[in-house]
Amino acid sequence: MVIKNEEMRSLELSGQVGFNSLPHQVVRKLVSQGFCFNILCVGETGIGKSTLINTLFNTTFENEEADHYEPEVKLRSQTYELQEHTVKLKLTIVHTVGFGDQINKDESCKPILDYIEAQFEKYLEEELKIKRSLSNYDDTRIHICLYFIAPTGHTLKSLDLVMMKKLDSKVNIIPIIAKADIMSKTDLGNLKKKIMTELQSYGVQIYQFPNKDEEVGEINSSLNARLPFAVVGSTEDVKIGNRMVKARSYPWGAVQVENEEHCDFVHLREMLLRVNMDDLREQTHSRHYELYRRCKLQEMGFKDTDPDSQSFSLQEMYEAKRREFFKELQHREESMRQMFVNKVKETEAELKEKEKELHERFEVLKRMHQEEKRNLEEKRRELEEEMNAFNRRKVAAETLMGQALQGCSQQPLKKEKDKKK
Amino acid sequence: SSEKQYVGFATLPNQVHRKSVKKGFDFTLMVAGESGMGKSTLVNSLFLTDLYKDRKLLNAEERINQTVEIIKHTVDIEEKGVKLKLTIVDTPGFGDAVNNNECWKPITDYIDQQFEQYFRDESGLNRKNIQDNRVHCCLYFIPPFGHGLRPVDVEFMKALHEKVNIIPLIAKADCLTPNEIKKLKDRIREEIEKFGIKVYQFPECDSDEDEEFKQLDKELKECTPFAVIGSNTVVEARGQRVRGRLYPWGIVEVENQSHCDFVKLRNMLIRSHMHDLKDVTCDVHYENYRAQCIQEMTSKLAQDNRMESPIPILPLSTPDADTEKLIKMKDEELKRMQEMLNKMQQQMHDKDQ
Numbered sequence: 001m002v003i004k005n006e007e008m009r010s011l012e013l014s015g016q017v018g019f020n021s022l023p024h025q026v027v028r029k030l031v032s033q034g035f036c037f038n039i040l041c042v043g044e045t046g047i048g049k050s051t052l053i054n055t056l057f058n059t060t061f062e063n064e065e066a067d068h069y070e071p072e073v074k075l076r077s078q079t080y081e082l083q084e085h086t087v088k089l090k091l092t093i094v095h096t097v098g099f100g101d102q103i104n105k106d107e108s109c110k111p112i113l114d115y116i117e118a119q120f121e122k123y124l125e126e127e128l129k130i131k132r133s134l135s136n137y138d139d140t141r142i143h144i145c146l147y148f149i150a151p152t153g154h155t156l157k158s159l160d161l162v163m164m165k166k167l168d169s170k171v172n173i174i175p176i177i178a179k180a181d182i183m184s185k186t187d188l189g190n191l192k193k194k195i196m197t198e199l200q201s202y203g204v205q206i207y208q209f210p211n212k213d214e215e216v217g218e219i220n221s222s223l224n225a226r227l228p229f230a231v232v233g234s235t236e237d238v239k240i241g242n243r244m245v246k247a248r249s250y251p252w253g254a255v256q257v258e259n260e261e262h263c264d265f266v267h268l269r270e271m272l273l274r275v276n277m278d279d280l281r282e283q284t285h286s287r288h289y290e291l292y293r294r295c296k297l298q299e300m301g302f303k304d305t306d307p308d309s310q311s312f313s314l315q316e317m318y319e320a321k322r323r324e325f326f327k328e329l330q331h332r333e334e335s336m337r338q339m340f341v342n343k344v345k346e347t348e349a350e351l352k353e354k355e356k357e358l359h360e361r362f363e364v365l366k367r368m369h370q371e372e373k374r375n376l377e378e379k380r381r382e383l384e385e386e387m388n389a390f391n392r393r394k395v396a397a398e399t400l401m402g403q404a405l406q407g408c409s410q411q412p413l414k415k416e417k418d419k420k421k
Numbered sequence: 422s423s424e425k426q427y428v429g430f431a432t433l434p435n436q437v438h439r440k441s442v443k444k445g446f447d448f449t450l451m452v453a454g455e456s457g458m459g460k461s462t463l464v465n466s467l468f469l470t471d472l473y474k475d476r477k478l479l480n481a482e483e484r485i486n487q488t489v490e491i492i493k494h495t496v497d498i499e500e501k502g503v504k505l506k507l508t509i510v511d512t513p514g515f516g517d518a519v520n521n522n523e524c525w526k527p528i529t530d531y532i533d534q535q536f537e538q539y540f541r542d543e544s545g546l547n548r549k550n551i552q553d554n555r556v557h558c559c560l561y562f563i564p565p566f567g568h569g570l571r572p573v574d575v576e577f578m579k580a581l582h583e584k585v586n587i588i589p590l591i592a593k594a595d596c597l598t599p600n601e602i603k604k605l606k607d608r609i610r611e612e613i614e615k616f617g618i619k620v621y622q623f624p625e626c627d628s629d630e631d632e633e634f635k636q637l638d639k640e641l642k643e644c645t646p647f648a649v650i651g652s653n654t655v656v657e658a659r660g661q662r663v664r665g666r667l668y669p670w671g672i673v674e675v676e677n678q679s680h681c682d683f684v685k686l687r688n689m690l691i692r693s694h695m696h697d698l699k700d701v702t703c704d705v706h707y708e709n710y711r712a713q714c715i716q717e718m719t720s721k722l723a724q725d726n727r728m729e730s731p732i733p734i735l736p737l738s739t740p741d742a743d744t745e746k747l748i749k750m751k752d753e754e755l756k757r758m759q760e761m762l763n764k765m766q767q768q769m770h771d772k773d774q
Contacts, residue, residue: 010497015469018692019448020501023441025696027434035433058428084431130715135704215439274429278436294546344751351758358765365772 034088036139037277038119040171041093042112042163043148044100045070047178051233052146053093055246055257056269057082060235061093070098073111092140105159109166116142116170120292127293141289143280144207144272145171148178149228153187155194164204170288172207172280174272175199180230180263181248181255188230195228207283209276216275223271229264232257445504447553448695451585452509453528453577454562455516456484458592463560463651464509466664466675467687471653472496472509479513489514489527510556516573525577532556532584536710555707558621558690558698559585562592563646569608570616578618584706586621586698588690589613594648594681595666595673602648609646620645623689624697641689647682650675 041049050063061080077094094115099108119141126132145167149160167173175195180188199206206227209220234257238247246257257265272280452460461473472494479487492511497504512528535554542551559581563574570578578587591597591605613620623642652675656665664675675683690698 010499011470011472013469013498013500017467017469017498017500018687019446019498019505019695020503021692022446022503022505022695023438025693026441027438029696029700030437031434035430037430056428082428082430084428087431087433089430089433130712130719132708133704135700213439213443269429274432275436277430277433278440282440290548297546340751344755347755347758351762354762354765358769361769 031086031088033136034090036090036092037281038092038094038140038142038144040096040112040116040142040145041148042096042099042145042167043178044150045098047148047150048231048233049095049146049148049178051235052148052176052178052231054235055233055265056272057091066097068098068101070101072102073098073108075111075115094142100157100159108159109163112163113166113170116167117292120170120289121296123289124293124296141284142171143284145173147173147175149175149195151177151179151182151191151230153183153191155191156198161198161202161204164199164206165202168205169291172283172288173204174207174268175228176268177228177230179232181232183230192226192228192230207280209271210279219270219275223267223275226264226267229268229271231265231268232263233265442503445506447506447508448699449508449510449554449556449558450690451512451528451532451556451559452562453512453515453525453559454592455564456513458562458564459649459651460511460560460562460592462653463562463590463592463649465653466651466683467691468498468507470496470498484514484517485519487514487518489524491527491531508554515577521573524573525580528577529580529584532581533710536584536707537714539707540711540714555702556585557702559587561587561589563589563609565591565593565597565605565648569605570612575612575616575618578613578620579616582619583709586701586706587618588621588686589646590686591646591648593650595650597648606644606646606648621698621701623694637688641685644682644685647686649683649686650681651683 039053041053043049045066045068050061054060054063059080059082061078074097075094076097077092079090079092082089082091096112099112102108123137123139123141126134126137147160147164147167149156164173164175177183177188177191177195183191209223211217211221211224213220232248232255234246234248234255236246236248237244238249238254238256240247240254240256245259247254248257255262257263260266450464452464454460456478465471465473490511490513492513493508494511495506495508497506499505510531515524515528518524532555535556539551539553539555542548561574561578563570574589578589581587589609591602591609594602597605623638650666650673652664652666652673654664654666655662656667656672657663658665658672658674663677666673666675674680678684
């Protein structure tokens, strides 16, 4: 077969062809399929994770208040179907439960990392199946991690730093200062700066809003400058002026959630939902997932050959792996067989021992029995002898008595005769 | 209480739209059919440009033993900010020799080769810049001179229908009257069904599409196979300059819907179903290829019948029948010995009493 490749060139169109509808075709298909978005909220118990999500999506998602006595960190996930105009969204929210409550927090990070990786693993499994359905795969990979920082006023907690560092290569992170209505404007500014410097010097890579795009580059640049977002959440409506707004009502005033002067909530919402939602999904798939996949496959022993290598063939690689595998299988079978044979020998030996023991006891018992028997025989003989002796004496005694009786009756007659003379 | 407020994720479609425009698109179209069916002319008419400058046509003698070649033309075109990298795959020589046995083989090989390349790239560790050279659509040109499908048409389509989206076309339709066209279309549709050829099916309309779209969709489906005419020249007809063919008896206008189905083909191929053609190639044809490939590789591991073992993770086989028997035997022996032991112990216990 002869294949000829002509050089690529640009051509002028002399009329309306119509492929400019391609983006619409793409969008139409996606809209009919529906979108999915998965949010992970990491933060201490009571820091306001559920409230913030409720505020963001303007709904009250069902929620159980957690106590501080969880022995270990767990994750709780809930999925909701939302719709806005014609756009259907399958939203999954994953909350940490018990994060930061334990006295020893060494094991705090593991459940969260395991959860994130488990979702990647599921996708990888699907991708490696023979019959796979990637286009309608139920995607549970985490697209964004909202990390809630407690407003202690000084800096990050050590757990926060450690946790974010472990997360940054697996998921898009956006750090949030929660319950920000506890800090004054200046304090907040200082805290933000401090947090960003700490993150930078520890090498934590948080999500960068893409600012290379003409349309959204500007918005995103300004959003980047406001990180971490200082948020206040509330689902209560308070009357301010003649409008009802979401706010937290204090004796000294009301903190309005959607007021830019009061907190960064609107910026968070803008960034998360209105501008970069799709980019977050894309980053998860093309960066974090690819990294996971590459590491996982390398772990399993797969190497990439360079593109010029002519001898590369998936089939060959597969054959090689298969041979390797069979060798290992045989080896394992051998060792299992050995183990089995050994076990059987051991048990046989044990049983033989027991048998010997039993025989010995039997011998001992037999001897004892014989002894007893002999003793008994002796006794019997003695007894017999005694009996015989007794019988003899008895006979002798009877005979004597008989004789004695006869002599007695003869003697008295003789005397009488003597007198008469 | 306040009215339901706008959350904002309804902008997702716009976000996707923007991203896809930035990324640009690519599409690979294959054209197949005997020489002289008007393939190149049709491609030029579809994309309103001239892809075939300086090409050499063989004469009959040169074609006696001609083998099928594969020639790729790639062009970058842009329209209203949307960039498209269009690749046209030509198959000169198809059906032109005297003996055309299996003349489609180089074509099926080419399609498989693109699948294989994609499969390798997709399975690699570094997937940053995968190029998609898979063939998304094949326009097959049926000559208008006969009564329906010929053996070579049937064989070609059957060899390819599970590898690529086939759109059969009646070429050079300006030699047929409307009645003749209708008869030929009906005949071809019958034969396609009779021979079990799976040509590209338009996806069903969503129920929430507007009526106009649904009507168009219905008309399209009833019109296949499209009868097309192409032209490289511009003529003057009814006061306008249009692409057409000038005959003594009149002017055939390419874009006149009462003259031929060109506009329908263009609308379907480019304006409404281009993306779906790509999707079907990815989700159906490529997946079939991949599944087949893997199954051939794992058929040697036939002991273990699991359908879903991924390639890199090889399945562990269960111990074979002999080993199982051995294990069972030994197990029973052990059990018997254990029972004997128990009995003896019991006897001794009784004796002691």
